[in-house]
Structures are given as structure tokens and as C-alpha cells.
Amino acid sequence: MKQQEILNHFRIEKEVLSVEKYGSGHINQTFLVTVKENKKYILQKINTSIFPNVEELMENILQVTSFLREEIVREGGDSERETMTVILTKEGNPYYTDEDGNAWRVYVFIEEAISYNQVERKEDFYQSGVAVGRFQALLTGFPAEKLHEIIPDFHNTAKRYQDFEKAVAKDCCQRAAKVEAEIAFVRAHKEEMSILGEMFKKGELPLRVTHNDTKLNNILIDVNTKKAICMIDLDTVMPGLSVYDFGDAIRFGANTAAEDEPDTEKVSLSLELYQAYLQGFLEGCDGRLTSKEMEMLPMGAKIMTLECGMRFLTDYLQGDTYFKVHREGHNLDRCRTQFALVEDMERKWNQMCDVDNIISLC
Numbered sequence: 001m002k003q004q005e006i007l008n009h010f011r012i013e014k015e016v017l018s019v020e021k022y023g024s025g026h027i028n029q030t031f032l033v034t035v036k037e038n039k040k041y042i043l044q045k046i047n048t049s050i051f052p053n054v055e056e057l058m059e060n061i062l063q064v065t066s067f068l069r070e071e072i073v074r075e076g077g078d079s080e081r082e083t084m085t086v087i088l089t090k091e092g093n094p095y096y097t098d099e100d101g102n103a104w105r106v107y108v109f110i111e112e113a114i115s116y117n118q119v120e121r122k123e124d125f126y127q128s129g130v131a132v133g134r135f136q137a138l139l140t141g142f143p144a145e146k147l148h149e150i151i152p153d154f155h156n157t158a159k160r161y162q163d164f165e166k167a168v169a170k171d172c173c174q175r176a177a178k179v180e181a182e183i184a185f186v187r188a189h190k191e192e193m194s195i196l197g198e199m200f201k202k203g204e205l206p207l208r209v210t211h212n213d214t215k216l217n218n219i220l221i222d223v224n225t226k227k228a229i230c231m232i233d234l235d236t237v238m239p240g241l242s243v244y245d246f247g248d249a250i251r252f253g254a255n256t257a258a259e260d261e262p263d264t265e266k267v268s269l270s271l272e273l274y275q276a277y278l279q280g281f282l283e284g285c286d287g288r289l290t291s292k293e294m295e296m297l298p299m300g301a302k303i304m305t306l307e308c309g310m311r312f313l314t315d316y317l318q319g320d321t322y323f324k325v326h327r328e329g330h331n332l333d334r335c336r337t338q339f340a341l342v343e344d345m346e347r348k349w350n351q352m353c354d355v356d357n358i359i360s361l362c
């Protein structure tokens with residue numbers, strides 16, 4: 001089997017027993033590897049059309065994980081479980097390129113931990129908020145200038161809007177006519193797209209080292225202690241805004257429906273989950289957020305939801321080339337859930353912005 005040959009190039013001592021497809025990420029191809037004595041690894045084929053510079057991608061991940069490891073040890077934590085461990089190739093490289101030019105990497109599999117695709121217990125979501133806040137807090141001292149900007153303008157929503165308009169104008173798959181309502185929805189929100197970027201430019205929001213992809217299934221929760229222990233999927237760790245990390249987590253986890261639910265009637269913002277996450281996130285940030293950042297957390301949630309919906313729509317218009325799709329119209333379903341969620345946030349905006357509530361949680 002091809003994957004077994006790939007694994008021969010990594011520093012894995014024991015005999016490989018099985019390799020199975022794993023997880024539900026939209027970007028990389030992930031496999032669970034079991035070796036003799038029941039030790040496990042994660043093997044990933046890196047999506048090189050999204051991450052063409054694998055050298056820089058892995059350099060970021062190595063830098064961030066080594067920094068986190070030191071911080072975790074300093075705080076008396078378990079660095080084997082609380083951050084990712086990259087397994088090097090036999091030549092000492094953090095990834096392997098096969099004869100077809102595919103790039104592969106291996107991580108230690110973190111045992112007895114689950115990544116959820118939907119919130120099952122409020123407490124888990126609260127815990128994931130603590131983990132994301134703590135991730136930002138732990139990286140406070142990390143020299144941001146050392147990080148490569150792996151996907152430039154990743155959360156530059158105004159730029160994402162321009163890309164969307166280009167995709168509409170090109171309409172390469174003749175799909176625009178089918179999504180007139182969704183296109184109109186995006187255009188009606190054009191003004192809001194630049195709010196956070198403008199605040200950053202004016203110095204009103206500080207640049208931090210952020211994860212940038214904080215959806216629930218990128219966080220591992222310990223099955224025994226029920227605590228969120230580790231942030232995974234570090235591909236997009238880059239300088240960014242704290243409100244992006246908060247917002248992206250809300251967009252996914254506080255939605256009462258799955259991200260790709262075809263029935264948008266099921267979509268709504270759970271204020272109970274929103275509140276639980278807010279509390280966890282603020283606790284994890286441990287007093288590091290400025291009052292402006294706290295004030296803009298609800299806007300982060302709305303803009304990240306809008307941006308993600310717009311990205312799904314753009315991908316639909318471009319022929320589903322970015323996000324993995326598993327059925328026809330998959331990206332369109334995803335786009336519609338995001339826009340339905342934005343609408344519900346607009347209905348619940350006053351409750352989301354209840355400043356007294358936010359401050360009382362600090």
C-alpha cells in the first residue's frame with residue numbers, strides 16, 4: 001500500500017499494522033496509522049494547491065509547537081498531549097515528498113481525546129473556548145515576525161469580497177444564475193466586511209499570533225477529564241486578530257445545525273452556547289484582551305460567519321476546487337447555513353452585544 005511505503009521514510013520504529021482514512025477536515029487527507037504495540041500516528045497528505053510552500057508551512061508548525069512545548073512545561077503541563085509532536089523523516093526533515101511530488105507529514109496521535117463535529121455538551125464548548133484563549137495567551141511572547149504568512153490575507157474579509165466578485169463576474173461554471181439570492185445577500189453586507197480590517201489599520205485592534213481556524217473539530221478534548229487539551233490543525237497559525245479566533249469558533253460551534261445542514265430551518269445561534277464559549281475564551285485569554293477587543297467579539301462572530309459563507313459560495317461558483325465536497329451542491333448548502341446564521345445573529349444582535357454581560361465574565 002502506498003501509504004505504508006510513505007511511512008517507511010519516517011522515524012517510526014514499530015511495524016505498521018493498519019492505515020485508515022480519518023477525520024472530517026476540508027483540506028488535507030488524513031490517515032490514522034496503527035503500529036505494533038498499539039501506538040498510533042496521524043499521517044497527512046498536505047494539500048499543496050492550498051499550501052504550495054510546504055517548507056515554510058512546516059517551519060511555522062515546528063516553531064510554534066516547540067515554543068508551546070516550552071511554555072506548557074513551564075506551566076507544569078503535559079507537553080506530549082497539550083501540543084502536536086511532528087515525527088521527522090529518517091533524514092531529519094519535517095515532511096517527505098514522494099515521487100509524484102506529494103508532500104506528507106506525520107504527527108504523534110493524541111490518544112484518549114476526541115474532536116467533535118458538533119457540540120454535544122455545553123461544557124465541551126466552554127472548554128474549547130478556554131483552549132483557544134489559552135492558545136493565544138501561551139503565544140503572547142512568540143516573535144510573530146518569525147512566522148511565514150502561509151495564506152496571505154486569510155481573514156482579510158474585504159479582499160475575500162473582491163475575490164467573490166471576480167468569481168461572480170467570471171462565472172466559469174455558469175452557476176451564478178442559480179445563486180442570485182446568495183449573491184445579493186453578500187452584496188447587502190459589503191460595508192461590514194471592512195470593519196475589523198479598518199480598526200486594525202487604525203491601531204484599534206492589536207495584532208496577535210492566532211490560530212485562524214478554530215472550529216470545534218480542530219480542538220481535542222480529553223475523554224477522561226473532559227478538558228480541551230490540544231489545538232490541532234496548525235496550518236494557519238499566523239499573525240491575526242483575537243476576534244477572528246473567537247468568531248470562527250462561534251460560527252461553527254454555536255450553530256444549532258451542522259455546517260452543511262441542507263435544511264436551513266434548523267440553523268440558529270444558540271445564545272446559551274455563545275455565552276458558554278465567551279466565558280471560556282475570556283478565561284483562557286486571562287485578562288490579555290483590550291476592552292476594544294472584547295467589545296468587538298460579537299462582530300468577530302458575525303464577520304467570520306459571513307466570510308466563511310462567502311468563501312463557500314465563491315468555491316461553488318469556481319467549481320468546488322478549494323474545499324473537499326462529498327455531494328453535489330455541498331458548498332452551496334454550507335454557504336446557506338452560514339448566511340442563515342448571520343441572519344439569526346442579526347436578530348439576536350442586542351443579546352450578543354450585551355456589554356455588561358461580557359464584562360461580568362472577565
Ligand code: ADP
Nearest residue numbers: 023025026027028030107108109110115217233
Ligand atoms: P484538515 O486540515 O483537513 O482539517 P486536520 O489537521 O484538522 O486536517 O486533521 C483532521 C482530523 O484528524 C482532525 O479533525 C482530528 O480529528 C484528527 N487529528 C489530526 N491530528 C491529530 C492528532 N495529532 N491526534 C489526534 N487526532 C488528530
Ligand code: GN1
Nearest residue numbers: 024025026027213215218233236308
Ligand atoms: C477549512 O481545514 P479545516 O477543515 O479545519 C478551512 C477554514 C474554514 C473551514 C470551514 C486552510 O478548515 O478556513 O473555516 O474549512 N481551512 C483552510 O469548515 O482554508
Ligand code: MG
Nearest residue numbers: 025217218233
Ligand atoms: Mg481541521
